[in-house]
Amino acid sequence: MADSRTPRSADGLGSSSPAPAVTRAAAVLDALAEAPSGRLTLSDLSRELGIPKSSTSNLLLALEEARLITREGADFSLGRKLVELGAAYLSRLDEVQEFYKFCEQAPTLSGETVRIAMIDGDHIIYLARYEGHPAVRLTSNIGDKMPLSLSAVGKVLLAQLHDHDIEEMFPDDVELPVMTPKSLRSAAELKSQVLAIRKQGYALEDEESTLGVVCLAVPVPTHGAHGPSLGLSVTALKATFSEEQAALMVKELKELAHSLGNPMG
């Protein structure tokens, strides 16, 4: 995806880490996750990360022993243990369990495609998905990432941040990722939407990531010191999307958000 000639800054000289081997190991995992084919050789990794071959070899051996990666001939790829660990993370989120229960019972939402997502750096990451309507199946999966500016959940979570954080992430001259002709182009446009979202209490994505598809999202109020903020979204086909339906969905989404934000809802 990125220019494979450019060595990463993950390591090398730049940042000094209290445990360099760990930082480099994490960089290896990242590189494998981002590699289009998912497989890289020792030399690939050594070159791309700027780590000497002999060191890379040691890292890979240790990672393999921990089953965080797998070797297949000369190729390395991510290991199954990562699925375990990711699942362990998700299993601790009570919100996910309640999310499913609520969706099943909600009059309108129960027939729609609903997702719960979390902010993660400059992206959002989908944590769970409820599919009431098998007619519209999303291609995105649990764990997938999405730029903030391209999704309703991203925008609604962005709107919850402080202004100076937003300014830092999206300076006026930043170039936003574009996926459709309707994707937001400028930081100014994004920021004006943020203001509107704060007033409305929900965000709308109108074919900005996929043509023909619209999305509504609301934030989950963070109750106390309980980690990063969550967001909820409904996805629908633009063709079958009406104002009244939207109002109903937003109403139910807000109910769900409220019950997630206040335990024992």
Added chain:
Amino acid sequence: MADSRTPRSADGLGSSSPAPAVTRAAAVLDALAEAPSGRLTLSDLSRELGIPKSSTSNLLLALEEARLITREGADFSLGRKLVELGAAYLSRLDEVQEFYKFCEQAPTLSGETVRIAMIDGDHIIYLARYEGHPAVRLTSNIGDKMPLSLSAVGKVLLAQLHDHDIEEMFPDDVELPVMTPKSLRSAAELKSQVLAIRKQGYALEDEESTLGVVCLAVPVPTHGAHGPSLGLSVTALKATFSEEQAALMVKELKELAHSLGNPMG
């Protein structure tokens, strides 16, 4: 879960690793994943893993910087990046995509709860789940682990291993995990089932992990050097379970297994 007084063998003196810091970091992740609450302090980890506090501190700093863990006050827990990495692993498995498609169209399976799993050390790990029948919702999730002897998929995948591997994993005096009165108790019992499974081509789990629930499983033939073997299973309520239905489900499971084993099915 385990005796928290017992320090782990993950590190300490035993095995020398080519990159100890990485091995220890992996041990930290494991410890966090297995901790009942999912949160541990620096001292907890230092004590449990037998790593000096100062070293543990460095490890945690590096892990946090890589977002593999999160700090919340004095408590550390798994980080969101692990969900990303786990998802990246799953997204590379074409089998999962095809699994969903097939289940939707299969006459019998489309109404059942079907799962695809993979062998992972001495456990199986669930990779994906199709739920045609919201009536019976499983509590287990993607990424969850299960002992081999307690699940139909586990037994069917075990049956695919060589005899000496089985003997190594289950010596005659081994104590099997028990979850219900019907769980297998002895290695001998397990091995005799393995022989039967090899003849039949499928495995049955009869309330061995959950009372009232039965499970059927078939192996996915491994096509070439493509990693570890997969297995498929259907879960049903014992109350509504008939011989004819079982025959149909095994038939469709085998079709699915065949199409997963032979690309372009």
Added chain:
DNA sequence: GGTATTTGTTCAGTGGATTGAACAAGCGTG
């Protein structure tokens, strides 16, 4: 409140992980 315990951070010395060069083995090319 005073004591005792535990928790997390700081820091200089040292032992072992890291490294680069040299090696052998594989791969494509002319």
Added chain:
DNA sequence: CACGCTTGTTCAATCCACTGAACAAATACC
């Protein structure tokens, strides 16, 4: 086939990450 090129492993010297003890700060206990 001989040649260059790349790949992954080996190994001794060096440097730096790890350590343990000593510190400060918070918590538990009586």
